[in-house]
Amino acid sequence: MTDSTDVTPEGLLAGIRESRLVGIVRGTDGAAAAQAALAAMDEGFRFVEIALTTPGALAAIREVRAAAPAGCYVGAGTVMTVQDVDNVVAAGGQFMVTPSLAESIKESAGRSIPVLAGALTPSEAYEAMNRGATAVKLFPASIGGPGYLKALRDPFPAIPFIAVGGVGLDEAAGYWEAGAIAVGLGGPLFGDAGSGGDLAPMRGRARSFVDLADSFARRTAATGAR
Template structure:
């Protein structure tokens, strides 16, 4: 998957799931569950125990149209570990050396940024898109203001974005939103997978309705 394909796919699906928990096996099960319910892009945070093992397991079992990446990727070493585990894209929480390292390997990079300077710096370093994080800090109005000087920069809203908040971020110009806790809950730590599936279906349905409303 090239960065261009990643960007096109993410813009179409409007969603990327953020899986972070206390158990790698449970995280893998949670990721596969949301994929089965319609999420095409899932990141597993490297702060999750045995995250790399989870990524390998997900990659081996994921539907053909689904992609797994790693979050909280900070260093060049992290990038190489993710690639070795089968990760297909990386996500950073901030401006870090992993941006250039990932871009140099041709990986899609979703780089964390909050301020105008950080957003510009992320794209300059080779990011495919900017992860506005934490998006809840400024809300949709902040994203809208941020896009005024950067109309061609693709933004993904992450951090405190649930079903209630997602439509406003899409309306403000986010190409996608990245639900974490509001989607996954405690499933990545061994919690209820059925409840997770219900939430995943709700997010996918919401994204589809928003997409239909945008078509001419």
């Protein structure tokens, strides 16, 4: 079975490699989460997930999908079950994200839906890709930091890793330098915006992350690095 999400796993992976950023909204208010996601997109974020643990998350995904700027994509986080996949697809979600080796990985992959699968250990990272993950969400990345990611990539150079968990503005470049294709940003980006907090400071943080990613891309292009 194949579902149309307007983005293929290959297309999502290429876009995330280019942007180096994934936004993660988790809050207590679905309407606020939708507005926070759209605000981040306005500031240059192309990929934003809304965690299913957020009340009203499916309605929020539906709202963001309808209003997202061209070239921006909304996904769902904490996608654990086959039913979750069905619900997210029905709401218009374009990619899935898991915190662990959940049954939703194989389900999403089997339906050609991009999925960023949560893993921490070498065995989990290998198994995530074996189940059809588009990329591995290294979570929580802060446990080992960029040094752990670098060590993990030595035996798995072909696995695309996205560092998530405890990654802020001061840490992002370290993960890119260690080989992460992107960083996932929750609290350090959104703060309390997903629960109705002021969007203005969040917009400022979003611009700072986008500027940092653009600067890193220019620097690596100039030096011929990754």
